Structures are given as structure tokens and as C-alpha cells.
Amino acid sequence: MLIGLLGGTGTEGKGLALRFAASGAEVVIGSRSRERALAAADECNGRLGTRLIHGTTNEEMIAGTQTVFLTVPFEQAVAAVSAYHGSFRSGTILVDATVPVRFVDGLPTYAQPEAGSGAELVARHVPPGVSVVGAFKEIPAHVLAEVETPLDCDVLICGDSREARETVMAAASLIPSLRPLEAGPLRMASVIEHMTVLAIYLNRRYRRKGARFRVQGV
Numbered sequence: 001m002l003i004g005l006l007g008g009t010g011t012e013g014k015g016l017a018l019r020f021a022a023s024g025a026e027v028v029i030g031s032r033s034r035e036r037a038l039a040a041a042d043e044c045n046g047r048l049g050t051r052l053i054h055g056t057t058n059e060e061m062i063a064g065t066q067t068v069f070l071t072v073p074f075e076q077a078v079a080a081v082s083a084y085h086g087s088f089r090s091g092t093i094l095v096d097a098t099v100p101v102r103f104v105d106g107l108p109t110y111a112q113p114e115a116g117s118g119a120e121l122v123a124r125h126v127p128p129g130v131s132v133v134g135a136f137k138e139i140p141a142h143v144l145a146e147v148e149t150p151l152d153c154d155v156l157i158c159g160d161s162r163e164a165r166e167t168v169m170a171a172a173s174l175i176p177s178l179r180p181l182e183a184g185p186l187r188m189a190s191v192i193e194h195m196t197v198l199a200i201y202l203n204r205r206y207r208r209k210g211a212r213f214r215v216q217g218v
Contacts, residue, residue: 001025001171004065006058007032007072007080009040012097015144016069016136017044021052022147023174028054030061030068037061047147062087067095067167069136074098074118081125090129093164096122096189097136099196108200110193119158119189133159133168134189135180138196140203143210150177153212156195157181158188181215 003020005013008029017027021044029044031037037055044053062068062084072080077098088094096119100111115121119134126132135157136144143149155172157180159165165182172180183192199211 001174002065002067003027003171004061004068005029006062006068006070006084006094007076008061008069009036010071010073010141011145012141013069013071014040014044015141015147016071016097017041017053018047018147019144019151019175019178020171021045021050022048023176024052025171025174026052026054028056028061028065030056030058032058058084059087062092063089066091067093067171069095069097070122071097074100077118077122078125081122085125085127088127088130090127092130093133093161093167094122094126094130095133095135095168098122099137099193101193101197101200106204108197108204110197112190116187117190117193119186119193123186131159131161131164132186133157133161133164134186134192135168135172137189137192138199139212140199140210143212149210151175151212152177152214154179154181154215156183156188156192156213158183158186158192160186179214181218
């Protein structure tokens with residue numbers, strides 16, 4: 001399986017790169033700067049002792065990858081998708097891992113977009129033929145990057161294309177100790193994004209850093 005990361009040089013991108021490559025998948029980190037992408041790939045490969053992670057420009061990564069994870073901060077999500085609008089091919093799956101959150105008086109607050117959710121807003125800006133899936137929103141980025149730590153949680157995956165959801169679920173199932181759960185159409189992203197805000201609050205309230213979710217009875 002080949003995984004692409006749009007804006008993949010940050011904590012979220014490198015965390016996903018580490019998790020997928022540690023599971024045997026090939027990963028392409030994309031960046032506006034080829035040099036930054038190559039440096040991030042070298043860093044991650046060095047941690048794993050593999051050569052499964054590659055670095056290149058966002059344009060080249062998108063053009064050569066069917067499953068692309070959007071890993072920039074939410075504030076940059078629409079601009080990033082719009083900037084590479086012409087690079088996407090029909091049939092590409094764009095996995096939105098961003099969450100619209102802001103802090104008010106030190107507390108995390110869901111900054112709900114007019115579209116209903118961050119994922120639905122992103123979906124309004126992709127070219128025809130590109131399917132948007134919301135996934136990996138509720139898992140803290142720094143926990144993903146701690147590749148030696150088992151995740152021991154579920155990841156909720158939503159999207160309007162059943163085929164796209166199943167593709168992302170298959171990718172997520174490669175990661176040990178992570179269970180993918182199909183969470184319905186893309187409008188469910190709002191619920192998942194709210195859960196992320198709750199996890200941030202719990203981390204701050206209980207002085208922890210890795211709050212994540214496991215659904216019982218399923």
C-alpha cells in the first residue's frame with residue numbers, strides 16, 4: 001500500500017509516516033520544499049531503520065499517490081487543497097485528518113465551519129472525482145509520533161463513498177493495536193471533530209497527553 005502525506009513534515013504527518021511504514025506500507029511525505037520533505041523522510045527512516053519513507057514535493061506526491069492524507073493545520077487546509085487543485089487525479093482519496101479547534105480562555109472550543117465540519121469544508125474545495133474521507137482526527141499527533149507506544153484505541157472513519165471508506169479502513173487496519181470503525185457519511189465528521197476537542201480538554205484537565213477513544217460493545 002502506498003500512502004501520501006500532503007504537508008507531511010509536521011508532527012501529524014511524521015507520526016502517520018512512522019506508523020504506516022512500521023507496518024510495512026510505503027509512504028511519500030509531501031512538502032512545498034523538496035528539501036524539507038527529504039529531511040523528514042530521512043529522520044523517520046532513521047528512527048525505523050527502513051527506507052520505506054520517501055520525500056518529494058506536494059505536487060509530485062499527489063500525482064503519484066491514490067490515497068493522500070491532509071496533515072496540515074486546519075487553518076491551512078483549504079489553501080493547501082486549492083493550491084494543488086490541478087495535481088489531483090480522478091479517483092484520488094483525500095483523507096482529512098484536520099480539526100477546527102481554537103482556544104477561548106485557555107479551553108479548547110470547536111470552531112465549527114459553515115459547511116458543518118472541517119471535512120465537509122475541505123470536500124467543497126476538491127476537484128470532481130476526488131473522494132474526501134475523515135479519519136485519524138481524534139488521535140493526538142504526538143501519540144502517533146511515539147511509534148514505540150501501542151495506540152490501543154479505535155479510529156473513526158467517515159465519508160460519502162463506501163469504496164473510499166473501505167480503502168482507508170484497510171490502510172488503518174495495517175497499524176497494530178488500532179481498530180478502524182466505519183462511522184458513516186461525511187457529515188459524521190462533525191461528531192468526530194467534537195470528540196477531538198473533548199480529548200484535548202481531558203488531556204489538560206487530567207494533566208495527560210494521550211487521551212483517545214475505544215468503543216465498547218462493537
